[in-house]
Amino acid sequence: MMKSITIPITGENERIIGMLCINFYTNLPLSEVLAKFMPNDSNLHVAETFTDNIDDLIISALDEAKSKVLSNPSIPTSNKNKEIISLLSEKGIFNLKDSVVKVATYMGISKNTVYMHLRNIS
Numbered sequence: 190m191m192k193s194i195t196i197p198i199t200g201e202n203e204r205i206i207g208m209l210c211i212n213f214y215t216n217l218p219l220s221e222v223l224a225k226f227m228p229n230d231s232n233l234h235v236a237e238t239f240t241d242n243i244d245d246l247i248i249s250a251l252d253e254a255k256s257k258v259l260s261n262p263s264i265p266t267s268n269k270n271k272e273i274i275s276l277l278s279e280k281g282i283f284n285l286k287d288s289v290v291k292v293a294t295y296m297g298i299s300k301n302t303v304y305m306h307l308r309n310i311s
Contacts, residue, residue, distance in 0.1 A: 190214075190215045191212055191213065191214055191215065192212075192213045192215055193210070193211065193212045193213070194210070194211050195208055195209070195210045195211075196208070196209040196210075196211075197209075243286070243287075243288075243291075244291065246282075246285070247282060247285065247291050247295070248295060250277055250280050250282050251273070251277065251282075251292060251296070253276075254272075254273045254276035254277055254280075257276065258272045258273050258276065270296065270298060270302070270306065271306045271309070271310075273296070274292070274303055274306040274307060274310070275306070275310050278307060283307065289303050289304065
């Protein structure tokens with residue numbers, strides 16, 4: 190047994206520009222369906238930082254990345270900056286305005302070095 194819904198997505202002048210179609214198999218218990226949207230690992234901890242200041246956010250993310258990378262002896266010294274920049278990139282820090290310049294300043298490296306590592310990560 191299935192339940193389906195189709196919702197039109199409208200644009201300018203109420204013109205339909207797309208459709209959202211949802212199909213739901215009703216023979217599954219709701220708890221199983223909801224469990225698919227929840228993480229399996231009960232020890233999973235997601236840290237969030239709320240701030241009004243972008244610099245504080247960048248510094249917080251940088252400190253977290255540094256502590257993770259610098260405490261890992263399996264990462265060679267020559268790759269530490271690259272790993273830090275990779276972690277910051279995964280968190281989306283470089284989507285923030287002027288973040289490359291700020292990260293470079295806080296890390297004591299040039300912005301060109303940050304860009305080089307970002308190019309090599311992608």
